[in-house]
Amino acid sequence: MFDLDLWREIFQSINKNKTRALLSGFTVAFAIMLFTILFGIANGLENTFEKFFVNTAENAITIRSGTTSKPYKGLQIGRLIRFDNKDLEFLNKEFGDELEYITPKLSRSYQLKYKNKKGQYTITGISPDHQYLEKAVIIKGRFINQKDVQNKDKVIAIGRLVEQDLFVKESALGKYIDLEGVVYKVVGVFSDNGGDSQERAIYTAYTTIQRLYLANDEISSITIGYNPKINTDQAFVLVQEITTKLKNRYDVAPNDQRAIRIGTQILQGKKRLENMTTGLGILIPIIGFGTLIAGILGISNIMIFIVKERTKEIGIRKALGASPRSIVSIILIESIIITAFAGYVGLLLGVGFLEAIGSSIERYWITNPSVSVSILYTATIVLVIAGAIAGFLPAKKASKIKPIIALRNG
Amino acid sequence: MLEIRELHKSYPIGGSSLHVLKGINLSVKDGEMVAIMGSSGSGKSTLLNIIGMLDEADSGEYILDDLPIKDLTEKKAAVYRNKFLGFIFQSFNLINYKTALENVALPLYYQGVNRKERQQQAMFHLGKVGLTDWAKHLPKELSGGQNQRVAIARALAANPKLLLADEPTGALDTKTSYEIMEFIQQLNDEGKTILMVTHEEDIANMCKRIVRLRDGVIMEDKKVTQVRAEHYV
Numbered sequence: 005m006f007d008l009d010l011w012r013e014i015f016q017s018i019n020k021n022k023t024r025a026l027l028s029g030f031t032v033a034f035a036i037m038l039f040t041i042l043f044g045i046a047n048g049l050e051n052t053f054e055k056f057f058v059n060t061a062e063n064a065i066t067i068r069s070g071t072t073s074k075p076y077k078g079l080q081i082g083r084l085i086r087f088d089n090k091d092l093e094f095l096n097k098e099f100g101d102e103l104e105y106i107t108p109k110l111s112r113s114y115q116l117k118y119k120n121k122k123g124q125y126t127i128t129g130i131s132p133d134h135q136y137l138e139k140a141v142i143i144k145g146r147f148i149n150q151k152d153v154q155n156k157d158k159v160i161a162i163g164r165l166v167e168q169d170l171f172v173k174e175s176a177l178g179k180y181i182d183l184e185g186v187v188y189k190v191v192g193v194f195s196d197n198g199g200d201s202q203e204r205a206i207y208t209a210y211t212t213i214q215r216l217y218l219a220n221d222e223i224s225s226i227t228i229g230y231n232p233k234i235n236t237d238q239a240f241v242l243v244q245e246i247t248t249k250l251k252n253r254y255d256v257a258p259n260d261q262r263a264i265r266i267g268t269q270i271l272q273g274k275k276r277l278e279n280m281t282t283g284l285g286i287l288i289p290i291i292g293f294g295t296l297i298a299g300i301l302g303i304s305n306i307m308i309f310i311v312k313e314r315t316k317e318i319g320i321r322k323a324l325g326a327s328p329r330s331i332v333s334i335i336l337i338e339s340i341i342i343t344a345f346a347g348y349v350g351l352l353l354g355v356g357f358l359e360a361i362g363s364s365i366e367r368y369w370i371t372n373p374s375v376s377v378s379i380l381y382t383a384t385i386v387l388v389i390a391g392a393i394a395g396f397l398p399a400k401k402a403s404k405i406k407p408i409i410a411l412r413n414g
Numbered sequence: 415m416l417e418i419r420e421l422h423k424s425y426p427i428g429g430s431s432l433h434v435l436k437g438i439n440l441s442v443k444d445g446e447m448v449a450i451m452g453s454s455g456s457g458k459s460t461l462l463n464i465i466g467m468l469d470e471a472d473s474g475e476y477i478l479d480d481l482p483i484k485d486l487t488e489k490k491a492a493v494y495r496n497k498f499l500g501f502i503f504q505s506f507n508l509i510n511y512k513t514a515l516e517n518v519a520l521p522l523y524y525q526g527v528n529r530k531e532r533q534q535q536a537m538f539h540l541g542k543v544g545l546t547d548w549a550k551h552l553p554k555e556l557s558g559g560q561n562q563r564v565a566i567a568r569a570l571a572a573n574p575k576l577l578l579a580d581e582p583t584g585a586l587d588t589k590t591s592y593e594i595m596e597f598i599q600q601l602n603d604e605g606k607t608i609l610m611v612t613h614e615e616d617i618a619n620m621c622k623r624i625v626r627l628r629d630g631v632i633m634e635d636k637k638v639t640q641v642r643a644e645h646y647v
Contacts, residue, residue, distance in 0.1 A: 020511030320507045325496020325524040328488045408468040411507060
């Protein structure tokens, strides 16, 4: 039932008691604003962590070789270790179940020519798995595939910017590029979130590089992606095992840090981030819950104060024939209107603040601080309900006060 | 109009209880104007509050306009107060954020009268107390006497059978007191039944009957010759 007169009474009461309305509204607005800002900043921190791994696969580990730094089993210091295709097979055989992919890497820098356009680019020999490692997205054509590796074909997949630089408005697909005398066919164009340098990359099968430029089957480095099902701690163990087996294979001293190097920085970073994310996961709900509780307590206090302040008015209204129900509803609806409105204002202020600081705090590890709309509405509704409950109890009590007692006070 | 028999009321004070009304018998007919007098603590205000259904008696009978007032629910008491009774208080008890007109219209709001009708009736009653020009003013902008006149207009607005006044002149100077009494006498002349608590002899003498209370019992109940307030104004 819509009672226009009741609403008129309520709006008059709010309008004529601005201090009271502002006081309670301020508490709610402030609570919601704090909630929004804190939540937004916490989310911003989480966004930063996610962004950290957006350019390469989170489970990628690169194995490099170098010269020995310690004598071992009668072998001299300074011996050069080079991986070859057999190492790929070895790793596949020994660790196949624990690896998601494995890709070698051989890079060469050449001048590229297409028609009258030229440019210095790095061509990298890889296996098809490399696409998952770089999280490259195919725009046109296809990536290097297993057939290319077997046939050692002169085909390349190029980054989006290579196409843009060399072909301008033409499509690169199916065209031929001259790499200092060797002509390659473009079979695919890809994009990559990892940045401009990733989008200026050119890939071909690693066997093609070996056939054309090396005349052997050596590999500069091997990148593996461990099975995403295993956790970071297990990944550390896996890296240890791989290192030990490769050192054995090449007769490298167990404590030689130079001959075979596996970068565990990514794993260490990941472990740190995992710990921080866990910490945040605990912290964020506590922050949210804390601000809400503070807001609820604030509203409760103010509602008690409001009812006390209005005791005399309630007494007068009752003497003039107001039913207990009308007393409860007038106080309750007023408190709901104020909390809902103030909550909305607080929400706007909070979101506005987050928008305003937005990208300017990226260097403090906060990326795109924002709060999901559903969380905001939930928080506001929780506060409104809390305000209603907080208002209902004193209002109910006030409606039961004998008018004579209410009138005697003041 | 009003019938009270063997009315008792006590208030708990700490562990013991204070017996305020000790068997009151009172009968008031239509059109009477009765002053209830007594020193403070005599129980006169308690009696008025019980009559006004603002408070409840412990035992005894109270019949208002052939209707027994007993074990009322809050809701029913609210309806009865609204329909039968008009209140005038010593401290006016106007709602401070409402204008004179809105204050007068409030009992009509609780009667469910529509807005336009409310405004008209409230304006009419404000006119009767001579405050048409002050309709849009807030209580704090009015003098004590004007506020009490607003309160009287409000009490009249619901067209009650019985007008209850608790020290209506207690907060006013003598001249204003007499002006207010003049209004109340006029209302009585028009047929309203009026019950008034006062401790001032001159005010009581402006009524038609004086009931004196002491320590919770009626000491004296006599008719008096009404002194007209207009002689003093």
